Structures are given as C-alpha cells and as structure tokens.
Amino acid sequence: MIRFRPPPITSLLLLAAVLPPASAQVAPDREAAYQRYLDFGSLIEGGRVNPNWMPDGNSFWYAKGGPQQTVIQRVDPATGVVEELFDTPRLRAALTEALGHEPAGLGVPFRQLAFTGPSSVQFMVEGQTFVLDLDTYVVERQRTPSSLGLVSYLVSEADRVTPRTFIREVFQGLGPRPFPERLSPDGQWFVGLDHHNLTLRATVDGRVVPITDDGTEFEQWDVETTLWNPWSPDSQRLVVARISSHGMPRIPTIKWLKPLEEAEFIPTMLAGGELYDTRLHILDLHTRTPMPVEQDTTADYYYRVLTWLPDGSEVVFARYSRVMDRVDIQAADALTGAVRTLATDVSETFVTHHHDSVWGSRTGFSLLPDASGFILVSERDGWRHLYLYDLDGNLVRQLTEGDFPVEAVVGVDQQGGWVYFTAQTDPERPYDLHLNRVTLDGTDRTQLTEGEGRHNVAMSPSHGYFLDTYSSVDTPPRSVLRRADGELVLTLSEADTGRLEEVGWTPPREVVVKAADGETDLWMTMYLPYDFDPSRRYPVVEYIYGGPQTTTRPMDFGGEPFPGLGSDFARIGNFNRALANLGFVVVIVDGRGTPGRSKAFHDVIVGNWGKPVINDHAAAIRQLIDRFDFLDGDRVAIMGASWGGYYSTRAILQEPDLYKVCISEVPGYDMHAFHLYEPYLGMPQENHEHYEAANVFRMAPGLKGQLLLTGGINDTGTQADLFQMSETLVRAGIQHDMMVYANTGHGAFGQTGEYNMELKKNYLVEHLLNTRVPGVDR
Secondary structure, X not given: OOEEOOOOOOEEEEEOOOOOOOOOEOOHHHHHHHHHHHOHHHHOEOOOOOOEEOOOOOOEEEEEOOOOOOEEXXXXXXXXXXXXXXXXXXXXXXXXXXXXXXXXXXXXXXXXXXXXXXXXXXXXXXXXXXXXXXXXXXXXXXOOOOOOOOHHHHOOHHHHHOOOEEEEOOOOOOOOEXXXXXXXXXXXXXXXXXXXXXXXXXXXOOOEEEOXXXXXXXXXXXXXOOOOOOEOOOOOEEEEEEEEOOOOOEEEEEEOOOOOOEEEEEEOOOOXXXXXXXXXXXXXXXXXXXXXXXXXXXXXXXXXXXEEOOOOOEEEEEEEEOOOOEEEEXXXXXXXXXXXXXXXXXOOOOOOOHHHHHOOOOOOEEEOOOXXXXXXXXXXXOOOEEEEEEOOOOXXXXXXXXXXXXXXXXXXXXXXXXXXXXXXXXXXXXXXXXXXXXXXXXXXXXXXXXXXXXXXXXXXXXXXXXXXXXXXXXXXEEEEEEEOOOOEEEEEEEOEOHHHHHHOOOOOEEEEXXXXXXXXXXXXXXXXXXXXXXXXXXXXXXEOOOOOOOOOOOOOOOOXXXXXXXXXXXHHHOHHHHHHHHOOEEEEEOOOOOOOOOHHHHHXXXXXXXXXXXXXXXXXXXXXXXXXXXXXXXXXXXXXXOHHHHHHHHHHHHOOOOOOEEEEEOOOOOHHHOHHHHHHHOOOOOOHHHHHHOOOHHHHHHOOOEEEEEEEOOOOOOHHHHHHHHHHHHHOOOOOEEEEEOOOEOEOOHHHHHHHHHHHHHHHHHHHHOOEOOXXXX
C-alpha cells in the first residue's frame, strides 16, 4: 500500500500491487520545475488581449495588469492610437469621495464596464453601481428608481441585478447542476427554475414570480440559459420546454461525507434505451401560459433552440435524429406555434454529435443580420463547408469548397457582401486555424491571418477590423489588430516569457507520423523536460483521449486562463507539460476517428470503436521511438480520462509489448451504458457486433503491465464501469491498483484534483523512473 502524507484528503485507496524498489530520489530542481509548470500561465505575461467593442463599432477597450494594478486601455483602430481610457488618479479621487474611503488596489478598481453614452460609463465597485462622466469625472451612484416597499431596501441593488443560480437536470447522466438565471433584453426580468417549475425574478425589487406549478421530477419544465438566449428580442416571450423522463433508468449515488449519508437517483440514457422526450413551448409574458409548439413527433429526437428572428415572429430550432444522421432546421410561429422546415441535412453516418449540437454551441447555424436567410455548415461534400439558404428554406449556393474544414462563421457583413469564417486552410499545417473571408456569391475566398498556430479572432461590430490572438506550441501568444482585408494595423501585445525562461524551458515539438494504414499523416505534440539532453534516454508517457467529438493534441502555446473554471482546472490542464520536467517525454496525438480533418478521416470511428484507434496510436509511438534516439522504447506508459480511460486501458491490453504502465481515470468501458455511442456504433439492437468488438472487459484477463484505475464514487457516468473492470481483474487473479474518491464525480478537482495529480505523478515516477518519491511510504 502507498500512503501519501500531503495533502490530506478523504478518500478510499485500494491497491493490489507491490511497487518496485526505489533506487533514487526525484531531484529537488525537477520537482520545483514540475510545480511551477502546473501554474504555466503565471510564467507568461501579456500576449493576449480580450477586446470590448465601443459604441462606434470600431474602437475597443481592454483590461491589463493584475487586480492591484489594473489599467484599462482604449484603442482607436482608425488612428492606431492606444491610450488609457481613464485618468486613474482622477477616477480614484472621485470614487474615494463617493464611497467615503479609497477603493482597493492602486489602479482601476474594476475590470468590467459599459458605455451608457458617448462619454459616460457604468461600472460596479463594492457592490454599488456608478456612472462616470469621462469629461468632468463626476461620479453618480445609481439609486433604486422608486420606493417599492421594504423589500427593495432589504435586497441589495447588486443582488437584484446579479443572476442567481438554479438547479437543473440536463440529462447528461451526471445529475442536476447549477445554472445562472438569464436576464431579459429589457433588463426587467430574470428567468430560472425552482423545483422543476419556471420562475421570473424582477430586477426592480428582487421578487420571484412563479409561472408554472405542475412540474415534477418526471414531467419537468425547463429553460436553457447558457447555450442560447430563451428570450425574444422584445422581452415579451420565452422559449421553454416540457421534458418527460418516464421510463428512463435511475442510477443511485450516495454522498458519504455529509453528517447523514444522502442518496440521489440520477436519470441516465442507455444505448438503445428510453430517451427523454422534449416538447417545446412558447411562453407569453402577458398570458403566462406556455403554448406548445406543433412538433409532429418528439420521440427519439433531440431539440435545440438556435435563435429568435430579430422581429420576434419566429423561433428557429434544430431537430436531431437519435443517431445524429439527420438534422432538420425548423421555425415555430411565436403566435400560433405552427412549425415549418427550413433545411435538412442527412448523411449515411453522423452529421453531428451530442457534444457539439445538444450539449455545446457548435451547431453550424448562422442567421444573416437582416434575417433574409442563414448559413449552415455541412460535410455533405466530404469536408465541413458553408452553405447559404434563404429563409424559405431554399439552398442558394455553396459558399466554400476545397480540401479543408471550416470551423465557424465569425461575422457576416451583408452590406459589404462578405462572410468571415475560421478554417484550417493551410495545407502544410492542416490543424492551424485561420480567419478567412468569402463573398456572399461564393467567390474570392481569402485567408486573412498569417503566422503558424491557432488564430483566435474577434471581429468588430462594424466588420471593419478584427483582433487576432495567435500562438503555436513553440511560439508564445501575440495579439495584433488588422483591417477586415487582413492589412496589419498594429501589434497590441507580445508575451513576455522571462519567468518561464528563468525556470527553464525546452520548446515542445510538433512531429508528423503515419497512421496504421501507412498513408495518412498524424500530427503529434511532444513535451520535453525543461533541461532536455538529447544524449539521454527518456521514458515515454502518452496522454490519450481518442473520443470522436474533439481533438486533444495541444496546438497553441498554452497558459490561457479558463474564465469561470478557476485555477484548479488550469493546473489539471497543465499536468502533461509539467510531468515532462520530472524526466519524461510526454506525447499527445490525434488519430483517425477524430474531427478537424476530412469526413473520411473522422468516419474511421463508425462501427470501429476501439481497435483501429489503438492501432494508430501504437503505430505513432513506435515511429517516434525509431526516429528519436532519446526515447526509451522499453519504458512506455499511457494515461487518459473518460473515453481516454477506455482507450488507455485498451492500449495496454491490445499492445502489451509496447505499453508497460497505464493510468485510466473515470473510464467509460461499457458501450451499452450510455447513448453517446449511438451516432458512431448505431443502435445496439441492430448493431450488436459493433458493440461487442468494442468490449474491453473480455480483454482484461490479458493484462500484463501495471494498471492504476481512478474514479469518483459519485460519477454516475462511469462508476459502474470502474468497479466492473476491477472485479473482472480480481476474478482473473490479476493484481492492479485502484483509487476511488468520495463526493467526486466525473473528474477530480480542487484538493481531490491535486491529490489525484500527485498520485498519477508518483505512479509514473515509481514504475518508469524507478525513483523514490518524497513523502511516499511503501
């Protein structure tokens, strides 16, 4: 058994393997570099600019500096002038007088603001709202508009205008979770839920108005507040849903760390099983009675709202078939609920998947500014391209074509006749993302950005300029301002990597190898130790995900913040690059069956979950070992989480002569346990052989190497898979290691996440470096 002294954490540790004897200790400088790299973003200063566009549609402001030294910069693209938006001493003096004391910090005491006029801005300090005149620097505190009774004084102004959270079941198999209320366009109401019923909360006094009272656990009312805006543009209507979950199985989960244990039953969707039923409604704020949308069928379909028309006459939504091989773009009349179909996209395989279209925002739909038509992304010709439709549902033309995938539309300038979109248009570097534009006639496509890497673009509302922040795995981030035709205006920020260089840094490498077919190029990112010495031989650690809905290989410099997710998420995201500093070479590759290339490249996963993916990954690792003398082919590990947990286990079972150590976190092993497999494997009733070929439990008795399984006791998505794999190994008499965390779901975060990273790090150090880990008793 291994006992970790720091950090203390309540957990369950089940270990059934004897660790090898230690021969040396991790060098303190390596451990220090590892720890510093977990906060990789703190080693990079500048390089990224997040623009906030001003009322003229061209100028913008952005915040820079830390909380104590915040500076707000204003940029005028027409003149190229960059200057501070505020006279900071005058601003702080005015606020000191208004507050009765000096505000916190030494710079601007806020990082968010809104223009209320050409020379007036509104912001919040210490929970109070102020308006500042930029000409006179007179500060005025905003008061409650009228006396509405005692409640308006008992509920603070900040609380009345700040979204609260409500609990919502989103049918992802992981249980209900909090969502923010959504503010109406006129600023008068927040919409939310309370115990499966719709509510409105008034911003003027904070009172809550119940709208429905018949919602239950099995027949709930629902409103989406993050993926789309449920409010009509005039704030008079809402699009909501009535969801039935009758017949769906419930998974029990227990919260063990409360004074009294608490049990929950979480609805889940088995492959081929009962699916929740969604019936869209339109809620008129005057009648406050939800009106059903005239859907011809709701069984075995997913529905997702796309947008309201600007005049509020119709709400546009998508209807996806259960196996995602068909999408219908439809519109519902806001007064009658009558539905018409605008477009249909069909494929012999999937046209999209849950992560993009049902759970995410990558729907591929863009309404033209004047609502005369829309643009739809489709892979009907073998690549992701743009198609223009009119609002009657007639296909006007294909806008883009060629051997490259379009990512997304970022702006439509109808007056100028241009569509701006991101796409992977560099044939020499097929994963680099660039801004392009094409005419609405489908001609004159031009790539507007330059420089290797991924370009994150923000288009001005006027479509006259765009801000481009870009980097590659070995080139730090840089932010530049360009005109709409791509002409450079000025460079706003270049990253300072001085702190990174003080710690030590070896640039990551991008390497191209062949897939198992010997023909298809696969791209890899390789992290090297900070003090890399090519004359040494390093063990290899592969990080794998393999899920068909995303790419995993790092393609930019990294270190970017994760707004709303906190530093814990960033530290976990930096684990792979940090791990290399202990004396490993860490590699990540996206094999066939993942997106970002052609439809044929992606479709390799169809009916082939498992073996072909590992064939590609193993072939890639073997080519690396043959190509680079500094890689030790006798010491190779693989690790991954979720579907990466499945594929890492599959790798050590399918390729035991290559992979000697495996760490599988929150692994999803059972194809029948979740509906997410249906777009790739079909319905199990009709495709039993696809599901059986993906079965990794039957391979478990062949385990030869070291395997560590980790998971959360409250992970209703994969907890059964975790225990079933362990039991399969126990019955086969195969020793393995296992860690299960209490009060933890599909992924370990916070203090548990820190402990889990330490556990993984120590496991690899012990088994690949044969090195003693400080603080670990064996």
